[in-house]
Amino acid sequence: MTRTLRVELGERSYDVRIAPGAVSDLGEATARLGAVSSGVIISDETVAAHYGRAAGEALRAVGLDAPLLTFPPGEPHKTFATYGELLDAVLQCQPAIDRRSVIIALGGGVTGDLAGFVAATCLRGLRFVQCPTTLLADVDSAVGGKTGVDHAAGKNLIGAFHQPSAVVIDVQTLGTLSDAELRNGLAECVKHAVIRDADLLTFIDHGAKPFFARDVDALSELVARNVAIKAAVVAGDEREYGDRAHLNFGHTVGHAIEVDADYTLAHGSAVALGMLVESELAVGRGLLARDAADRLGDVLERLGLPVRRAGLSAERLGRLMQRDKKARAGKVRFVLPTAIGSVTVVDDVTDDALREALQRIA
């Protein structure tokens, strides 16, 4: 069964197709964009070993040249240096790329961010197709057009908004994903539930077993429900001037915890902890009922995500958050839940309040 959702962004609108085995439809999905001269597939070495060949064959089947460019896997390679190397390689492809060439991002969030940024800045903007292969990329990074790389001064500080022209999600690729990687995606699914959809939290809580068994139907529904939320948020505020910031729930504190841990903590784990701390902040201000915060903790725990972390310093996290690119004139903005399914934004959280919230997960 194929599910198709539309991301409504005027002239930048695009379809998200979710289907088992969709990697082999990549050629048709690319050709359907119209006036395509060639393709370039960008992937990390691990994903390329699994799906690079199938993707290349799918493109050649519709008559498109599609060289495969790879880089070493992992967030530590989401750098300006890797970006420069990929640009060099794309610009040296033979036959040469032109303005009708299409970049295909085959892989997880790092690949999508890197390949999307290459597409955004090659010949002043090439079209690109997102073909995510992790749950995190399926439900989060592949939709919305945020592209870029990390910098010593912070994550994602260099990049561009560049929407894909199509997103092709093959949930069968989740079969080669580790449980730890699956959890990274589940943390973002929980985030979507908390900011927009209480029913989704129940669905996730009940679905844990089939998700980890890589049940294609359960995963397809999970992905479709989450993409629908992400697409609606992005359609309402493409450039994050307003409500798109809701997607940062769990990430303000989560990013700081990630940096504090020198990125030795998985992104999903940091976000889980961040969601818990931010929920505690909400409880502390009387915005959120205690049992809602407790329920969030229970769901995260049943998914195998961490709900405890000792030794976090409010002062240090506070400083790290101030350095985040989302801070405005030094004010850190927090997305706090008011119930499961809705959030509000505040910018007056004190170090004392943060210290107290951190106590609850210590």
Next chain:
Amino acid sequence: MTRTLRVELGERSYDVRIAPGAVSDLGEATARLGAVSSGVIISDETVAAHYGRAAGEALRAVGLDAPLLTFPPGEPHKTFATYGELLDAVLQCQPAIDRRSVIIALGGGVTGDLAGFVAATCLRGLRFVQCPTTLLADVDSAVGGKTGVDHAAGKNLIGAFHQPSAVVIDVQTLGTLSDAELRNGLAECVKHAVIRDADLLTFIDHGAKPFFARDVDALSELVARNVAIKAAVVAGDEREYGDRAHLNFGHTVGHAIEVDADYTLAHGSAVALGMLVESELAVGRGLLARDAADRLGDVLERLGLPVRRAGLSAERLGRLMQRDKKARAGKVRFVLPTAIGSVTVVDDVTDDALREALQRIA
């Protein structure tokens, strides 16, 4: 006298203000954008020595921090390496930049292209103000949103479309410009005349003396007339899917001549030769009257631009043009004049026709 023109691009519309001494209004022009937290001035070392201090003072006068970042002057520095160094410096500014910071490009085309690309890709897009200080930048590169850097595989292959939020043109800065640099700009003015405005060609022809005497009134009118043409073309086709390509008149052959000369030829000289060759192509196809092509040559010669170059190989230029990013599936598109003031686009120029056209300037 201040002249203000508007570039109509929907939510990306902006004003171009042309006034003697406008560098000292940079602060007000930046503050007028609204919600500005800080500024970063990017300039080459030569321009910084002339105007860096005045620009910084103008920004501080409206309460904005405005560190000045410089790089060595010249097209050889419009590289990915310089871009990376500027990004590093911008991201390490203290106090740290945020999403409400504004980049100010103070200088010629290289500075505008580099600083604009930094703005396009810092925190996924910062606003930027173009403050051009060469005639070429005033009438051409400062308006239109093309940003980027060169690559070993060709000019401007890495970059983005990113419109400035304001353009502030101080024609007094042309007082410190060499005659050779002034000619680079005049070549683009002639181009605008040929593609859109026969009267402008007469104005340029008659105005050569006051232009070279740096007469502020004559230069202001020259700049205003040219910005009006550029703004109208860009407003009609921001991303160059159609008529914006008319601005490439003289540049298809011109770029190839530049590369053939290993960039030892000034851009304006290459464009002048390119316009002549392309006019000869038009005459050869019966599109353009011989006397119109001759008149173009006469005007260019009176401006001190080259109208002769021996030893150009049609085969070699043909190969270089095919590698240009504007080629589509190997077909090179030429913008050919049909009269002074109008052009058409063709993509079936043969090597033989090119050889014959090159003979006329040999």
